[in-house]
Amino acid sequence: MIKVIYIPSGNHAMALAGESLLERLHAAGAPIESVCRGNGACGTCIVEVEEGAESLSPAAPDECDMVKRRGGNDRCRLSCQAKLLSGTSGAVKLTQPVLRLARAERERAARAFQRVDWDHVESHPIFPEVFQEMGPILAGRYGSPVGEKHFFSTRAHEAIEKARQRAARAVGCAPEQILFLSGWAELALGLRILHGEGPVAGPEALFFPPMEMIVAGREILPWRFGASGVLDTDSFETSLARGASLVFCGSAIAGTGTRLPLARIAEAARRRRIPFGVDLSWSWSLEDIWQELSGAEASFVTLAPSLFGGPRGVIVLVLASGAGWPLPERGVEPALAAGAAAALEIAGAHRAAEGKRLAALRDSVESFWTEKLPGCDPWSRWAADRLPQAACLTFTAWNAEGLSSFLETAGVAVGGTFAGSRTDRVLRALGVDPLYAAGAATIWLGHENTEEEFSLGRDRILAAVKSFRAVVPTARPGLMPGTQAAAPRPATIEGELRAAYMDET
Numbered sequence: 001m002i003k004v005i006y007i008p009s010g011n012h013a014m015a016l017a018g019e020s021l022l023e024r025l026h027a028a029g030a031p032i033e034s035v036c037r038g039n040g041a042c043g044t045c046i047v048e049v050e051e052g053a054e055s056l057s058p059a060a061p062d063e064c065d066m067v068k069r070r071g072g073n074d075r076c077r078l079s080c081q082a083k084l085l086s087g088t089s090g091a092v093k094l095t096q097p098v099l100r101l102a103r104a105e106r107e108r109a110a111r112a113f114q115r116v117d118w119d120h121v122e123s124h125p126i127f128p129e130v131f132q133e134m135g136p137i138l139a140g141r142y143g144s145p146v147g148e149k150h151f152f153s154t155r156a157h158e159a160i161e162k163a164r165q166r167a168a169r170a171v172g173c174a175p176e177q178i179l180f181l182s183g184w185a186e187l188a189l190g191l192r193i194l195h196g197e198g199p200v201a202g203p204e205a206l207f208f209p210p211m212e213m214i215v216a217g218r219e220i221l222p223w224r225f226g227a228s229g230v231l232d233t234d235s236f237e238t239s240l241a242r243g244a245s246l247v248f249c250g251s252a253i254a255g256t257g258t259r260l261p262l263a264r265i266a267e268a269a270r271r272r273r274i275p276f277g278v279d280l281s282w283s284w285s286l287e288d289i290w291q292e293l294s295g296a297e298a299s300f301v302t303l304a305p306s307l308f309g310g311p312r313g314v315i316v317l318v319l320a321s322g323a324g325w326p327l328p329e330r331g332v333e334p335a336l337a338a339g340a341a342a343a344l345e346i347a348g349a350h351r352a353a354e355g356k357r358l359a360a361l362r363d364s365v366e367s368f369w370t371e372k373l374p375g376c377d378p379w380s381r382w383a384a385d386r387l388p389q390a391a392c393l394t395f396t397a398w399n400a401e402g403l404s405s406f407l408e409t410a411g412v413a414v415g416g417t418f419a420g421s422r423t424d425r426v427l428r429a430l431g432v433d434p435l436y437a438a439g440a441a442t443i444w445l446g447h448e449n450t451e452e453e454f455s456l457g458r459d460r461i462l463a464a465v466k467s468f469r470a471v472v473p474t475a476r477p478g479l480m481p482g483t484q485a486a487a488p489r490p491a492t493i494e495g496e497l498r499a500a501y502m503d504e505t
């Protein structure tokens, strides 16, 4: 006798030679349909043989045709037609291909709806270890650190002091050099107070400039870069001589691979007794940060712990020793300070491990699009100082801001720094054609991005750009410095692109 086993439920029945699989499956209680009552005419009794096919009668041509029409593979049989052979023993194990197909369909549908987050500048997730540090304070040791001297306030104050000491140890400075601020706006306010000025600009304009900047009274003086991406120091000195009151090196340093000779800038600022600040949140390792810091001799250094896997809404400000800046430290939640300190402590190890993985993903996405999309150029040829998690590309015949909106509907979140806010303006300052610069994008991968998310996002961006080009077929060669000249393109299409997407250049 042979055992007939229905795999999905594990039910089984014993069979004699000559009996059909359908008969024994029904005896075992398996839910196999048989609309034509075993006449081989409907195909609803189809099963897939996982094991024991040699114990079954061979399939006739009619059965093979029906199996094919039902979408079965070469292991499938009509269970009403397959009979147990004599002289065989052991087991025949069966399943329903329809179940497998349903599972594949469910997986395909889930994949289609899966959202991918490539927005790791705007919304970096907190490391679980950091969250653990914050939890007890959020839940049990809350209180205002600047309130009355009551029990809750004292505990909160102690939590901040402890965080200050931890951050100072991680950074390698004295605790009194560390200030926790509740975000960029508070830092902007403090600096305005420091300069005895009214508002010089909104905080966004002051601390997230399209480029590095020099503040001179109410004026923000842009710096210029040479074609190689290195700061033009002549233009910097000229701007500085116009009465600058603050020099701040911000985010363009990392997003585009442009390079700033920090030590020279710091020296020029010090000669003129101008405070020099630098945001080093973008450096990839703490070692790099402190190397740059010691070379630059900055008056202050800012670190956004959200970029280290810490909490958002807090800025760690490291002051030069003895700076005595009159910045108020107000409104920082003790839990945020604890999270920031923890993030600084663990950032080095996490980033060292993640750097290699993310750089490999980045290289892979860049070569994928370069190969599949004519006119898609990575910046690697000149922006050699990119961070490992930043893929920098230009999609010609496409405005990157438009692309980021389109991607939202395709389930890929790329965030505000994908395009527009910085990268294209920096490229324009480098002398790149404005239309080309408008298609520039930087993709920020994060520590929790999986390979699957990576391939999903990669394919969806490819599809998005191809769809757009099918409507507006203006793909053209790159216009990066040192590359081939622009191919002729229809003026009307370019005009449409400019009208639709570009601001005044």
Ligand code: FES
Pocket (backbone or CB within 6 Å): 033, 034, 035, 036, 037, 038, 039, 040, 041, 042, 043, 044, 045, 046, 078, 079, 080, 081
């Ligand atoms: S029951 Fe209809 S083909 Fe088997």
